[in-house]
Amino acid sequence: MRQIIFDTETTGLDPAQGHRIVEIGCVELVNRMSTGNNLHIYLNPDRDSDPEALAVHGLTTEFLSDKPRFSDVADEFVKFIQGAELIAHNAAFDVKFFNAELAKTGRGPINDYCETVTDSLLHARSLFPGKRNSLDALCDRFGISNAHRTLHGALLDSQLLAEVWLAMTRGQDALLIDVDDSANAGGNGVVLAKFDASGLPVLQASADELAEHETYLAALDKAVNGECVWRKMDAPVAAPA
Structure with a gap:
């Protein structure tokens, strides 16, 4: 864009x-x-x-x-x-x-x-x-x-x-609040802005960053003598029987 x-x-x-x-x-x-x-x-x-x-x-x-x-x-x-x-x-x-x-x-x-x-x-x-x-x-x-x-x-x-x-126009603000204290202001003076994420960039990790992340996880595994919490959170969930 x-x-x-x-x-x-x-x-x-x-x-x-x-x-x-x-x-x-x-x-x-x-x-x-x-x-x-x-x-x-x-x-x-x-x-x-x-x-x-x-x-x-x-x-x-x-x-x-x-x-x-x-x-x-x-x-x-x-x-x-x-x-x-x-x-x-x-x-x-x-x-x-x-x-x-x-x-x-x-x-x-x-x-x-x-x-x-x-x-x-x-x-x-x-x-x-x-x-x-x-x-x-x-x-x-x-x-x-x-x-x-x-x-x-x-x-x-x-x-x-x-x-x-x-x-x-920042999309991360789902609610923009600007109180209008003028005598002629209608309603409660709060302006709502619609959240629009279309303009937010999507950044993918590079191969070097993924390798560095894996090295960090390996160090955590070693520290806990097993599998760190991060790997458990990333593990696929088994389908119910």
């Missing part, structure tokens, strides 16, 4: 008004484990960022002036996300920008290249209705440090979201 946690920074809010992507950050997870195979690209948007956007990401026109354009890295980006599940916080925002950028290069929408797109914000709202579900709020809820997040950055935010996503 390959998942890509991704985020963008942009010059403004709407690609229909000519706004462009200035930063792409992607974090790769395979079987719910970070591989370290990340993608991080700054882009020259050929325009200034709106003052409000610049205040969020701090990427000035001067800094971006010598960076590649999206058309220069489109092949690299498409290859990186190929066949993966893409996960983003408020995914519709990022998807509309990628679709606009891909269209400028004569390519189809982002869904043509990935398996599916998942919105972690919608997932968080389903788990914690009536609560704040921004990335910062979720970091606080799950005890993930974001003290180094003074400005938004696509790679940093993707790394934080990857930690949040794993915490928010």
Whole structure:
């Protein structure tokens, strides 16, 4: 199972008004484990960022002036996300920008290249209705440090979201408890999350590990002058007569 946690920074809010992507950050997870195979690209948007956007990401026109354009890295980006599940916080925002950028290069929408797109914000709202579900709020809820997040950055935010996503969807928690003390909360404020073991990896012992285990059992047999309890537990049960 390959998942890509991704985020963008942009010059403004709407690609229909000519706004462009200035930063792409992607974090790769395979079987719910970070591989370290990340993608991080700054882009020259050929325009200034709106003052409000610049205040969020701090990427000035001067800094971006010598960076590649999206058309220069489109092949690299498409290859990186190929066949993966893409996960983003408020995914519709990022998807509309990628679709606009891909269209400028004569390519189809982002869904043509990935398996599916998942919105972690919608997932968080389903788990914690009536609560704040921004990335910062979720970091606080799950005890993930974001003290180094003074400005938004696509790679940093993707790394934080990857930690949040794993915490928010961990299959070993059959019961997630988050008490909502707001006046408008309904019920008892306890959120139940369905247990899903499909994403848990199955690790088989190697031949060397099995040999080492057998050596350990042999030492236990010797210590008890017979058969150790472990072997008795592993012995097949006889069928009833």
